[in-house]
Amino acid sequence: MHDAHIVGAGMTRFGVHESTLPDLFADAALPALDDAGVDADAVDALYLGNAMSGQIEGESHLAPTLASHLGLAGVPCQRFEDACATSSNAFKHAVRAVEAGQHDVVLVGGVERCSPETGKGTGAMTRIFASAAHGTYERPTGLTFPGVFALLTKRHMHEHGTTEEQLAEVAVKNHRHGSLNPRAHFGKETTVEEVLDGPVVADPFHLHDCCPFSDGAAAVVVTSAEVASELDAEPVSVSGVGHATDIVPIADKAHPSVTQSARDAAGQAYEAAGVGPDDVDVVELHDCFTGAEVLATEALGLIEDGQGGPAAAAGRTSLGGEIPVNPSGGLKAKGHPIGATGVAQLVELTEQLRGDAGDRQVEAADVGLAHNLGGDAATTLVTVLEAAR
């Protein structure tokens, strides 16, 4: 088996873009290829994540169109859709193909245009996102994703005493981190008071507990260790990828606040990498809502079960804290262009592990972990990366 490495990374600013999907993707993919020092001719496959361009802008069969736009026509192309975990799954399959010797140089990326400014508006985008909830048991009740994660978080509050103030602390932290990230959708800080004074979207979530709908793209170049050694780029090692699902309807989950698929995927990734939660130096995780971050820090073993809220409030997950979570600002402040989010987490970790993260650099970052979740916390991919320097 070959070892897989990330040898190049690129992403657009997340926010509002007027570019077409091919142009937006190119603004991430070409910098990733440049960063790797790889010509388009050397790429032998495109693994793409895009969740909802069919519904948002009537666009399908997108991967070959993007390949044509980048001068890659001819290589095998594939689009993955696994709700918000879309491009992490594209990445996993690219890694597996490189590990197995099926491909040597793979361009992996994600792209989505889902800002309300793209033309649909917040209401329509909320309905489109809700297509990832369960079609038989949930959508007919009117449940959309703020409600899904509100239910999971309410359960956690009931079981562990987590408070709205603690949730707000997650937003404050991620906005603070995002203010250090020039590519973040939101560049401004917020306060616990501002969060709690905001309108309620779905109890317990106020407006600033929720991530935005963003436009954006992210890309990485994955190669074998052999190819990586021939390049000038500083590689990052892909030490472990875990992928699990949980039963979809929330009402069927044995312990909703436990997010079992995250625990299963994390277990796989830790085992493959030969590391544990204590070895992780920097984390990018799926904070689509502040409550989701609380649940994830526990599911990943970074914080003791039930202590995710107090840990955030105590600064344990801040830059400079015990285990910095979402130095990029996370989905909350960096933004959430669905199909691009998973790979964007890997772009941030690549920069962190290379020591290139500027004002938001985590000190002595040698092991990074990404956690990307799809649907009713039903799909989770966890990736462990390690500095190869």
Add this chain to the structure above:
Amino acid sequence: MHDAHIVGAGMTRFGVHESTLPDLFADAALPALDDAGVDADAVDALYLGNAMSGQIEGESHLAPTLASHLGLAGVPCQRFEDACATSSNAFKHAVRAVEAGQHDVVLVGGVERCSPETGKGTGAMTRIFASAAHGTYERPTGLTFPGVFALLTKRHMHEHGTTEEQLAEVAVKNHRHGSLNPRAHFGKETTVEEVLDGPVVADPFHLHDCCPFSDGAAAVVVTSAEVASELDAEPVSVSGVGHATDIVPIADKAHPSVTQSARDAAGQAYEAAGVGPDDVDVVELHDCFTGAEVLATEALGLIEDGQGGPAAAAGRTSLGGEIPVNPSGGLKAKGHPIGATGVAQLVELTEQLRGDAGDRQVEAADVGLAHNLGGDAATTLVTVLEAAR
């Protein structure tokens, strides 16, 4: 590397169904598992093809929902979308995962509900399908897929003298084959006169040159040779899978009627299998329009370039002819539930190679080939299967 085998196959009738997507998929997946003699507990991944459920019925994150419905929750699930080549690409990745030892038992399937009776009507479905054409250069002109393939076919007529009568002969053949297939959308035969008397959809195509919009599902179980040897099911060997793309816009293709991606994918599949076109006994290919079958028989090397039309008219590609093409009735008569089509071709070949195809059985069928195309003839997957008995 492990050898991958198909050990179970199942599919629904193609046509009009009132079932939900999970129920429809179960009607293919559970028979496939039964055919393999494999319990749901033994399945360690779901690879799903679904092209357009987002646009058709507002459904995404479908793979984990189907897994939950089948009692497979927990296993890694992924949905592929590559236009009409969707489930062949899911199959390719399942095969690669088994070959690499990443999975032992994979359920691969496709499902789609796109009959006009599902609620959208023919006009809306045509527009939804057109989302797979190029969004910058083609869709704004009003081009839909009858037009895409009419352009390719007109070019072939110009270059090689292919006639509308020869195209009609393809429809007559595939309707005749479909009349022998109890799972076909269309069970009745047609005549050259009836085809030519039909309304023109996009010159040179009359109504009966075009495949229908269908509902349906298909599934196969893929295992390693080691697992296959422990089962009672008769395995079919996956000898080669090729996958290539071409530049997407028709206007940019060097030789539109040559369908280069099919030639590239076929070359890869033949090389991997160690066989050539003369070794193939039975073919399921992507006849979304009669002209597409003419181009594909040439691109696959089954018929000399330029002779696809006369070959169909002379019966060379009929059951009982030199190389039987689409004994199932093909997309033309069996139907085309987009995301299910690629795997349905493999289900037909599995039955043919096992000698279980009833009235449409090809004699001494030991080597089968499937050709599945997506978008502007831009994605093609070619799979070679061989009887393992």
